[in-house]
Amino acid sequence: MQRRRLRSAVLFAATAGLVASGAVVATTAGAAAAGCRVVYTVTAQWQGGFGAGVAVTNLGDPINGWTLTWTFAGGQTVTQAWNATVTQSGSAVTAVNAGYNGALGTGASTSFGFNGAWTGANPVPTSFRLNNVACTGSVTPSGSATPSATPSTTPSGGTTPAVKTVRVFWLKPTDVAFSQRYPDGIAAVMREAQRYYRQELGKTFTLNTTVVETVNGEHDAAWYINTNCDPNGDRYWCVVSNMQQELRRRLALGNPDSRWLCVGEISAEDVGKSGGGASVGWVLLSGHDADGAAGTNGAMNRWYGGMVHELGHAFGLPDSTSTDGTPMSASFYSYPDTHFSQAQKNSILAGPYGGFLS
Numbered sequence: 001m002q003r004r005r006l007r008s009a010v011l012f013a014a015t016a017g018l019v020a021s022g023a024v025v026a027t028t029a030g031a032a033a034a035g036c037r038v039v040y041t042v043t044a045q046w047q048g049g050f051g052a053g054v055a056v057t058n059l060g061d062p063i064n065g066w067t068l069t070w071t072f073a074g075g076q077t078v079t080q081a082w083n084a085t086v087t088q089s090g091s092a093v094t095a096v097n098a099g100y101n102g103a104l105g106t107g108a109s110t111s112f113g114f115n116g117a118w119t120g121a122n123p124v125p126t127s128f129r130l131n132n133v134a135c136t137g138s139v140t141p142s143g144s145a146t147p148s149a150t151p152s153t154t155p156s157g158g159t160t161p162a163v164k165t166v167r168v169f170w171l172k173p174t175d176v177a178f179s180q181r182y183p184d185g186i187a188a189v190m191r192e193a194q195r196y197y198r199q200e201l202g203k204t205f206t207l208n209t210t211v212v213e214t215v216n217g218e219h220d221a222a223w224y225i226n227t228n229c230d231p232n233g234d235r236y237w238c239v240v241s242n243m244q245q246e247l248r249r250r251l252a253l254g255n256p257d258s259r260w261l262c263v264g265e266i267s268a269e270d271v272g273k274s275g276g277g278a279s280v281g282w283v284l285l286s287g288h289d290a291d292g293a294a295g296t297n298g299a300m301n302r303w304y305g306g307m308v309h310e311l312g313h314a315f316g317l318p319d320s321t322s323t324d325g326t327p328m329s330a331s332f333y334s335y336p337d338t339h340f341s342q343a344q345k346n347s348i349l350a351g352p353y354g355g356f357l358s
Contacts, residue, residue, distance in 0.1 A: 035059035036130040038068070042122070043113070043250045049160050050076075050122055053252040054084075054095070055111040056130065058104035063131060065102040066110075068095045070125040076118045079160070082254060084112035113252025115160050164356045165206045166190070166311075167260040169213050169251075170290065171243050173221040176267045178214070185293035186265055187211035189300075193307045200340045201348065203357040205261065205311075218246060221268035221287075236275035239268050240284035256281025261314055261353050265290045278313035280352055285310070305335025316351030317344055 037057040044051045056068055068084075072091045084095040101110040128135045161167055168190055170182050190211055198204035217224070219242075228245075229238040243266040247253060253262060262282050269275070269287040276285035285306075292303040309332040313319075320329035324341070331338040340348070348354060 034061065034131070034133040036128070036133070036135040038128040038130075038135050040070075040124055040128075041250070042124065043252055045122060048119065049079075049115065049117050051113065051115050051160075051252060053111060053113045053249065055109060056104070057109040058106060058130070060106065060133075062105045062108075063103070066097050066104060067131055069093065069129045069132075070127065072125060074118060074121045074123045076116050076122060078114050078116050081114035082112060082252065082259075083110075084114075086112075086114055111252075161208045161260060162206070163259045165208050165260055166263060166356070167208055167213070168211055168263040169215050169247055169265070171215045171217050171247065171264060171266040173217045173219060173224060173266070173268050175220040175222075176217075179294070181294045181296075182267065182290055183212035183214055185295055186290065189293045189303055189307050190263070192304045193311055196304070196308050196336065197311070197357070201345055201357065205353075205356050206358065215247065215250070217266075224266060224268040225270050234273070234275065235270045236273045236286055239266060239270070239286045240264070240276045243268075244282065244284050254281075256352070261311075261356060263311075263314075265293070267291075276310070278310040280316050281314055283307070283310040283314050301335045302333060305332035305338065308332060308335065308338075312340075312344070312348070315348045315353050317347055 036059055039055040041053045041055075042050055043053050054068070056066065058066075070093055072093060075091070078086050078088050078093060081095070083098055083101060085098070086093065086095045088094070095112060097110070098112075101112075104110060168186060170186055172178060172182075187207075190207055194204050194207060219227075224239050224242045225235065227238065227242055229235055243264050244255075247262070247264055248255060253260075256279075263285075264283065265285045267287050267290050276283075276289060278284065288297065289303060289306060291297040292300075292306075297303075305327060308327045312328050317328050320326055320331075323330045325331050325338060326341050326344060327335065327338045328340075328344060349357065
């Protein structure tokens, strides 16, 4: 299997369009110069809590700075937000742009996300106002106006995932049968990597209570393999890129995300062309690695070493320039007979996610 760091221009580009999942409300502006469209998506829901993503499209004249307002009908409260400053007074919610996403030309879009709490019910908002102008037109929920109590994504431990943890996802395409050996196997690989980092650094990362969150994909395996591909490029990069874009959109994840270090594995890949890699804050792996973790693709030490290697990239380490005995080189194939150098240890601890280690 070819392993290398993800090419950011291909894999971490922002998703051009937001396809709603879960419970959605879309409001569409009329022909006025001031108009907007809002897609409100419940990305995950669990007892007492939920996550949501909000995509805003300016259909009117260009604006420089925006405020989006809506009212919760079920007594929900916002507990945490990103890519916008979100405040609440009673049931009224106000979201103000961040410093980097306030300018919206005609037809331009931006998005933000938040976590919230609910009791009794979690109905989606029925109207929105952008800069105090109603997003006019029909308001038609896609599917049920009330999100299902059983989300397609299993939240970590039934609560909002704890910050400064490693959050792990297995994305299952629609035509792939569920097998418990995949989340169990991936969890076992993560626990072994956790043990190894403590051995090497004297401290290690924390996994969420539900180590692997199973995400029911929106498409079949062929879609992830063949969509958004460079015809002259490596097709397997399409797989992990499509996975990451879906996870980011549905779960309102950043790239990188200061709350969590994210690991994604998908049960899809082009025949004979497995691949994946990592960049700061993210590990993305295709079906080859998922099968390996599930125990169907060779000796386990190879998959343990591979995860240690990719997590090294996610913690900020580059590849070694030679096979030097460290897991950042081809020496990871010799796992567990491979060790971080002192310089690599220092770099991890001083790096962007060093504060996650304890």
